[in-house]
Amino acid sequence: MSMPFDMDLFLEGVLIGSHATRQRHLSQAKMIQAAIAKRWQRESPWTWQRKHVAWFLEHYMRRRCEATRYYYVLTVRLLARRLGRSWVFTL
Template sequence: MSKRFDMDLFLAGVLSGSHATRQRHVRQAKIIQAEIAQRWQRELPWAWQRKHVVWFLDHRLARRCKVTRYYYLLTVRLLVRRLEKPWILKCQTKIR
């Protein structure tokens, strides 16, 4: 019997800020995880490659507003920091 992956616990070490901000990052990370798992059959973040994350940012968020894409990029950066990967992800969106 396998346990479900706990995204709250996974991100606990890199989360900071207000309670609402932390909850938003966890919620968005769960959405990212579900989308990558559905498309690529990669359940755990340790199995992700850079192409999976870039696919999510480029294809699943393509029709979202700039602010939404920016907030998801912030969550992805937290995931990358937690995974200790050297990935550089650039945002096409400039927020002013």
């Protein structure tokens, strides 16, 4: 039996800001993780490719307001920083 991926521990090193901001990023990262896991069966961000995150932002978030998409892009930037990737996403 494998352990579920711990997003809190994964983002611990790159999360800064107020408690509310950190909680928002964690919540959004878990939402991203769940959507990618459901679509591509990739539980861990270490296995994600740029196309997975791009799909989330373009298709999964398309019906959300611009402000919500902006906050998810900020979370994706944190994920990319933690992964050491140079992914660039815009609205």
